[in-house]
Amino acid sequence: MVFTGYLNKIHIKSGYIMQECVQARHVPIRNKVFKKASVLNRASLLNYVVALLIILTMNFFIPRLMPGDPLQAIYGNEALLVMTPELQEELIHRFSLDRPLGEQYASYLLSLCRGDLGHSYYYNAPVLKVISGFLPWTLLLTGLALVISTLVGFLLGVESGSRRGRPLDQFLLGGIMLFSGFPDFFMGIMLLLFFGVFLSLAPLSGALTPYAGHSGLMLVVDLLHHLVLPLAALVLVRLTATYLLTRNTMITTLGEAFILTAKAKGCPERVIRYRHAGRNTLLPVVTAAGLQFAHLVTGTLFVEIVFSYPGLGSLLYKSLLTRDYPLMAGILLVLTVVVLTINLLLDIFYPKLDPRVAKCT
Amino acid sequence: MHVNYWREVHTSGPGRIGLGLLLLVAIAAVLAPLLTSYQPAAYTGAPFMAPSAQHWLGTNDVGQDIWTRLLYGARTSLAVGGGVALLSLCLSVMVGCSSALLGGLYDRLMMRLVDALIVIPPVIVAILAAAYLRPNTVLLIVLLSLFLWPGGARVVRAQTLSLKERMPVYAARTFGAGQLHLLFNHIIPDLGPILIALMIQDARRAVFMEAGLSFLGICDPTVVSWGKMMQHALKFVYLDVWRWWLLPTGFALSLTVMGFTFTGFALETALNPRLRKEAGHADN
Numbered sequence: 001m002v003f004t005g006y007l008n009k010i011h012i013k014s015g016y017i018m019q020e021c022v023q024a025r026h027v028p029i030r031n032k033v034f035k036k037a038s039v040l041n042r043a044s045l046l047n048y049v050v051a052l053l054i055i056l057t058m059n060f061f062i063p064r065l066m067p068g069d070p071l072q073a074i075y076g077n078e079a080l081l082v083m084t085p086e087l088q089e090e091l092i093h094r095f096s097l098d099r100p101l102g103e104q105y106a107s108y109l110l111s112l113c114r115g116d117l118g119h120s121y122y123y124n125a126p127v128l129k130v131i132s133g134f135l136p137w138t139l140l141l142t143g144l145a146l147v148i149s150t151l152v153g154f155l156l157g158v159e160s161g162s163r164r165g166r167p168l169d170q171f172l173l174g175g176i177m178l179f180s181g182f183p184d185f186f187m188g189i190m191l192l193l194f195f196g197v198f199l200s201l202a203p204l205s206g207a208l209t210p211y212a213g214h215s216g217l218m219l220v221v222d223l224l225h226h227l228v229l230p231l232a233a234l235v236l237v238r239l240t241a242t243y244l245l246t247r248n249t250m251i252t253t254l255g256e257a258f259i260l261t262a263k264a265k266g267c268p269e270r271v272i273r274y275r276h277a278g279r280n281t282l283l284p285v286v287t288a289a290g291l292q293f294a295h296l297v298t299g300t301l302f303v304e305i306v307f308s309y310p311g312l313g314s315l316l317y318k319s320l321l322t323r324d325y326p327l328m329a330g331i332l333l334v335l336t337v338v339v340l341t342i343n344l345l346l347d348i349f350y351p352k353l354d355p356r357v358a359k360c361t
Numbered sequence: 362m363h364v365n366y367w368r369e370v371h372t373s374g375p376g377r378i379g380l381g382l383l384l385l386v387a388i389a390a391v392l393a394p395l396l397t398s399y400q401p402a403a404y405t406g407a408p409f410m411a412p413s414a415q416h417w418l419g420t421n422d423v424g425q426d427i428w429t430r431l432l433y434g435a436r437t438s439l440a441v442g443g444g445v446a447l448l449s450l451c452l453s454v455m456v457g458c459s460s461a462l463l464g465g466l467y468d469r470l471m472m473r474l475v476d477a478l479i480v481i482p483p484v485i486v487a488i489l490a491a492a493y494l495r496p497n498t499v500l501l502i503v504l505l506s507l508f509l510w511p512g513g514a515r516v517v518r519a520q521t522l523s524l525k526e527r528m529p530v531y532a533a534r535t536f537g538a539g540q541l542h543l544l545f546n547h548i549i550p551d552l553g554p555i556l557i558a559l560m561i562q563d564a565r566r567a568v569f570m571e572a573g574l575s576f577l578g579i580c581d582p583t584v585v586s587w588g589k590m591m592q593h594a595l596k597f598v599y600l601d602v603w604r605w606w607l608l609p610t611g612f613a614l615s616l617t618v619m620g621f622t623f624t625g626f627a628l629e630t631a632l633n634p635r636l637r638k639e640a641g642h643a644d645n
Contacts, residue, residue, distance in 0.1 A: 044476075046473070047473065047476040047477050047480070048477075048480070050473065050474070050476075050477035051477040051478065051480050051481055054477060054478070054481065055481060055486070058486065058489070058490070059489065062489065062490055062493050062494070063493055065493075065494075177375070177619075177622060177623065177626065178619065180619075180622060181615045181616070181618045181619030181622055182611075182615045182618075183569055183572055183573065183611075183614060183615065183618065184573075185573065185576055185591075186591065186611040186614065186615060189591070189595065189607065189611065190608075190611070193598070193603065193607075197598070244626075248633070291479070291480075294480065294481070294482035295482070297482060297485075298482050298484040298485065298573070301484075302573055302576065302577075305576075305577070306595075316488070316577075317577065320488075320492060320577060320578060320579075321578075325492070325493070328488070328489065328492060329489060332485045332486070332488065332489050335482070335485055336481065336482065336485060339480065339481075339482055340480055343480050
């Protein structure tokens, strides 16, 4: 989303790594090096635990800052009116809402471990069950958007960076930066108006044609037909971060000595571009993809609302409109956990991609 | 070392476009009462009127003048953008500089906190908090700042670490300068351009997020906001009104964001010595 941030973060990250490298080289005993590795992994794991705890604590305390008793604060007045006294009793008992705050917190964490996120009064079902029906659509949309925008952004960035200052580079740079200025939901609205309303090429809402009873190949075609506009909106807006990062890294990498060596050897231009420079450029791009994922998830929420795509975004909007607080808190918690998990996976995956990091740490 | 950042930014193509757009939006926001004869909340005519000499962009479903609301909406966007930029910059500088200068356990704890906060998506937390608390502009600014500062703190810390080893700072320290003196007289002035880049970046994200949140209906009900206008206009998309209601609002928002993007990009190019040097070569 923001280029300065990514660049700096990555430079700093590689700075850390370099420091570690230098330190590690001075350590003569191999044991110490290995110890350092495990410490670093544990440290990055700790970050995620701390982040999760911050979110959980906020999730717990914000409703309880409200006036009124906890049940009223957590579920809202409308929900209390429709709830039967038995259900109220059960919820108070289940989350020990009549106990001191410390005990409530412990019970909250325990029930989370059981996968109990509370009761959605609008759907009259457990929150987790409601969410699990909507989550796959969001994951499909976000996952595809992440893969496609990273891939296309990387390819365009490589081509553009190796042609710095020439017409194609200028054209791509201007065009892609123009796209990044549109908020996700406005890009969605424009695509919807143009392709959906004006040209009637794509369906206006939903993820599948209802009651069509497609199966096999027809189902896939129908699914893609509904997916293409939301996906295009996300990819067009989210392309920029990867593109700019690739382009800038490409420019610096092309100035390095090993590129000159490759040229002197007589390597073809395309091989230098992708095998020598592109491969090295990929590292910061992967790091950035993790950081970008949080923004991508947020963007998906808005795009889903515009296209009434049956994912968590639409569910969140509905829960905001119906004041279904437990459902809302549950959705946000699930989304944060997804974002944290993806970042953690990338952290684990990163040393495999860059052997230097693995060796250093 | 002595680079005239201002000149580099306002002579480059993207920089000129970006500054121009920002100036345009700022003028619209400041001079809003002079550019229109209506009040944003006043009912000025029949609903759904097409653009005319009296109503440049027509009227909405309750007969409010859309052009007027567009101008006053710029105020909200810029206020949130500017407020978040200032507040989160203060937090970034406080945490970044103090942990670089003090070091030790404090430094490690702070950087751990930064590492943890940086992966939390701010909009999601803001939705949760604002849904329970009564949303208003100040609360929104505080909430967004609380989750935008960590990125800046990292950058500030890294720069301060390198600045504090420089000769002038070293010399000042041998003369007995205290930490605070070093901070305010030597380090913060040298951080200048980077701080401005951080502010532009935070302002851009804040404008983006404010629009998104008000699109979801999370905003001060008493102020005019572009996100809220678009959400409202989307309900009447089956009529022709979207041409002068939905699209101009969206473009106003996009142009503001683009203004920040292009200015930030130009400043980033000027700040990054590698990119700048290469640009010099290309010109030669």
